[in-house]
Amino acid sequence: MKFTGTHKFTTPEGQEYSLLGIEMTQRYRHTVGFSDPFYQGIDQGLLRATRCSGCGASWFPPRRYCPEDQSETVWYDLSGTGRIVAATRVHIPPPFGGVKVPYVLASIRLDGVDGGITHRVLTEEPPESGSLVVARFDGADPDRPPLHPLLRLAFEIQETTK
Amino acid sequence: MTRFVGFRADAGIRDLVAEAARNALLDAGSSLSAIDLGVAAYESDHFNRQMSLGHVLAETVGLTGKPTVRVEGGGATGALAIQTAVTAIQAGSARAVLVFGGETNGRSVDRATATEILALSADFEWEMPLFGTFAAPYALMITEHMRRYGTTAEQFAEIAVKNRRIALHNPDAHKGMSITVGEVRGSAPLADPYRLFDASLLSDGAAAVLLATRDWAQAHSPTFRDRPPVAIAGTAAVTDHPRLSDRPEEMFPHFAAKRLAARQAYRMAGIDHPSEQIDLAEVYDSFSGAELQAYEDLGFCPVGEGGQAAGEGRFDLDGLIPVNTSGGLLGRGSAVGATGIAQAVEVVRQLRGEVEGERAVSDPRIGVTDTHAGVGALAVVNVFERLA
Ligand SMILES: [Zn+2]
Numbered sequence: 001m002k003f004t005g006t007h008k009f010t011t012p013e014g015q016e017y018s019l020l021g022i023e024m025t026q027r028y029r030h031t032v033g034f035s036d037p038f039y040q041g042i043d044q045g046l047l048r049a050t051r052c053s054g055c056g057a058s059w060f061p062p063r064r065y066c067p068e069d070q071s072e073t074v075w076y077d078l079s080g081t082g083r084i085v086a087a088t089r090v091h092i093p094p095p096f097g098g099v100k101v102p103y104v105l106a107s108i109r110l111d112g113v114d115g116g117i118t119h120r121v122l123t124e125e126p127p128e129s130g131s132l133v134v135a136r137f138d139g140a141d142p143d144r145p146p147l148h149p150l151l152r153l154a155f156e157i158q159e160t161t162k
Numbered sequence: 163m164t165r166f167v168g169f170r171a172d173a174g175i176r177d178l179v180a181e182a183a184r185n186a187l188l189d190a191g192s193s194l195s196a197i198d199l200g201v202a203a204y205e206s207d208h209f210n211r212q213m214s215l216g217h218v219l220a221e222t223v224g225l226t227g228k229p230t231v232r233v234e235g236g237g238a239t240g241a242l243a244i245q246t247a248v249t250a251i252q253a254g255s256a257r258a259v260l261v262f263g264g265e266t267n268g269r270s271v272d273r274a275t276a277t278e279i280l281a282l283s284a285d286f287e288w289e290m291p292l293f294g295t296f297a298a299p300y301a302l303m304i305t306e307h308m309r310r311y312g313t314t315a316e317q318f319a320e321i322a323v324k325n326r327r328i329a330l331h332n333p334d335a336h337k338g339m340s341i342t343v344g345e346v347r348g349s350a351p352l353a354d355p356y357r358l359f360d361a362s363l364l365s366d367g368a369a370a371v372l373l374a375t376r377d378w379a380q381a382h383s384p385t386f387r388d389r390p391p392v393a394i395a396g397t398a399a400v401t402d403h404p405r406l407s408d409r410p411e412e413m414f415p416h417f418a419a420k421r422l423a424a425r426q427a428y429r430m431a432g433i434d435h436p437s438e439q440i441d442l443a444e445v446y447d448s449f450s451g452a453e454l455q456a457y458e459d460l461g462f463c464p465v466g467e468g469g470q471a472a473g474e475g476r477f478d479l480d481g482l483i484p485v486n487t488s489g490g491l492l493g494r495g496s497a498v499g500a501t502g503i504a505q506a507v508e509v510v511r512q513l514r515g516e517v518e519g520e521r522a523v524s525d526p527r528i529g530v531t532d533t534h535a536g537v538g539a540l541a542v543v544n545v546f547e548r549l550a
Contacts, residue, residue: 150292
């Protein structure tokens with residue numbers, strides 16, 4: 001934490017107040033915990049989900065325990081294809097950088113799992129609802145600034161609905 | 163409550179809450195000594211710069227020596243705090259509860275820092291790296307609403323115009339404005355179709371209410387017998403999947419938790435026909451389109467008709483149910499921990515006939531408040547009824 005000095009502030013009514021300048025930076029080592037195989041999948045060009053070993057229900061984002069029967073789940077690979085429910089063009093950059101604005105964001109139902117993901121689609125105009133997409137993976141590039149692993153995943157349009 | 167403003171240089175979070183609590187106590191004519199419990203409402207240590215703020219605020223208000231509980235529920239924090247007080251009174255563990263909440267969401271942090279902090283309310287693990295502002299998921303919801311029901315951007319822009327216009331007449335409002343649909347559509351894009359003027363305000367502010375049993379009020383509130391008593395007739399809080407893409411597709415453009423919370427709160431209040439029985443409502447207009455979605459999920463109009471209703475001003479001051487007579491989050495503003503409590507203050511003032519001028523609703527009996535966290539991850543609906 002840093003104290004950067006006292007600043008005088010005058011209200012529109014002409015009253016003067018003291019403002020204390022404070023700066024704080026937090027540094028974290030954020031574990032991805034149970035989801036680690038998903039992140040390893042991004043390195044290998046694979047989308048991974050979990051399936052309940054008891055009732056067979058599938059879960060994405062991954063869950064360690066099935067909420068239906070509390071059984072443990074097992075990991076399996078998805079095909080990487082999906083279908084867009086809705087899409088928008090976002091004009092504000094996401095917090096970790098690595099994305100040029102405007103960019104297209106969509107809610108995508110993933111094939112092979114009862115679940116979906118809100119993610120980037122590599123296209124200029126927001127695609128229509130029902131458009132089919134496929135996952136694309138960027139390898140980690142040591143010459144570029146580090147990119148959040150979720151941003152090394154993106155989706156491409158596979159074929160447009162009529 | 164305090165006035166909501168962009169920046170209170172003369173008041174930090176403690177001063178704001180002290181001011182709101184004092185206003186509530188003066189209104190009731192009651193002293194702190196007869197109060198059994200304090201409920202503190204605030205969302206973020208990051209904005210208020212104080213961990214364990216609940217008991218700090220209790221001490222500031224003057225409740226030392228009594229129990230205090232801190233309540234957090236994102237955008238629904240204030241309304242959830244009121245529900246917590248109701249639960250304590252219903253359980254018989256308290257006869258009188260002071261609910262106080264506030265937030266310094268305004269300009270005590272610079273824009274970049276505020277954006278960074280607010281991004282933390284999206285799912286840090288699965289969403290936050292993809293979008294740092296709630297404009298994005300709200301935009302996805304309303305895009306699907308437009309596709310399914312033919313809702314237009316001009317229709318929800320009418321809500322942005324309405325609430326800012328109403329706020330011009332509310333002395334407690336952060337920023338009333340006289341703007342046109344064209345100016346809303348012409349403001350800076352956030353996430354298509356939403357523009358800057360479709361988004362609500364970030365304010366500094368606090369609000370407080372005193373809830374008590376009738377017996378306590380008769381004994382300890384000298385002003386109680388001079389005014390029509392207002393009761394909390396119903397309250398409900400319901401959760402949903404925080405992430406939009408996890409929700410069942412048929413509910414994608416709707417707030418499922420809000421629909422369930424409204425149904426439960428209405429049942430408790432004996433409301434069978436919301437559009438006929440409810441006289442006014444404070445609705446969570448974090449984005450202009452969220453208000454028209456709420457018209458449907460709160461049962462004010464049929465599902466799919468929210469856009470049309472907004473376009474024709476069905477829920478304007480002179481409409482079927484006046485919605486956001488305070489100016490809402492778009493005009494009155496939003497100081498998160500205070501918002502749901504400020505809504506209650508507006509509804510109670512209306513039910514008591516204390517609001518004057520064009521904002522006054524004529525002879526209302528039942529008023530509803532509606533807030534939610536995230537894009538409807540938690541919805542809290544409270545129903546207020548004038549008993550005499
Ligand atoms: Zn199972």
